[in-house]
Amino acid sequence: MKTLSTSRSEDEDLVCIVENDACGVDTIQAVAGCSVGKGNLILRDLGKHAYTFIDRKRGRAIRIIQRPEPLIERIDPRASELRAKVMGGAVTPAERDEFYARQAEVIEKILAIEIGELFHIRDVPQDIPERAKIFKSVQCTRCGEMVAEDHVRMKDGKVVCIPCAGEYGRGW
Incomplete structure (x- = not known):
């Protein structure tokens, strides 16, 4: 910002x-x-x-x-190694405790980095997205729930929400 x-x-x-x-x-x-x-x-x-x-x-x-660049590995290679074990579920209670202690230190170091x-x-060149539109809500004739008008589908001539419309396919 x-x-x-x-x-x-x-x-x-x-x-x-x-x-x-x-x-x-x-x-x-x-x-x-x-x-x-x-x-x-x-x-x-x-x-x-x-x-x-x-x-x-x-x-x-x-x-x-x-x-x-792998930041955690650069700051604390052991924390990186322990992180993989924690995420993989193959960690001892002592390693888990060590990881969380090291993680707190790594976070402090990251917050201090430029x-x-x-x-x-x-x-970058960028098209500016249009502002959000507010659509009227309508009732799905099948489930009775309200749905934004731009998200409705027609099924057998009736207004339905996307889940009630079901999958559309050509049979293959």
Whole structure:
């Protein structure tokens, strides 16, 4: 946000396009004020730790991508080794305790690192997404639940929600 010279979004002027569904997205919601409900957090799950921030007021966008260097291994190789064991479930209670103690130290070190050591940040050309639209809710004639009008389907001449519409296929 410092790079964009902007502050936490109270409206839709700051937009973030995230390319994963990992915990970093939670940080963006908390720090930048972008959210799916507000329409300024757009999830395109491509499995990349990449984030594009767009300042609608200034028409400027930056892309932030995680550097490829294995950070935890660089900071504490033992923590990296223990992390693999913890995630794999093949860890002793003593190793688990050691991992969490080391993890806390690694987090403190990461928080002290300059942002440029963690991420590549660059200006990018970016189409500015349109503002979120609010659609009327209509009732599904099959299950009775309310659904946004732009998400309904027609089945046998009746308005239905996507789950009630079922799969469409041509038999192969």
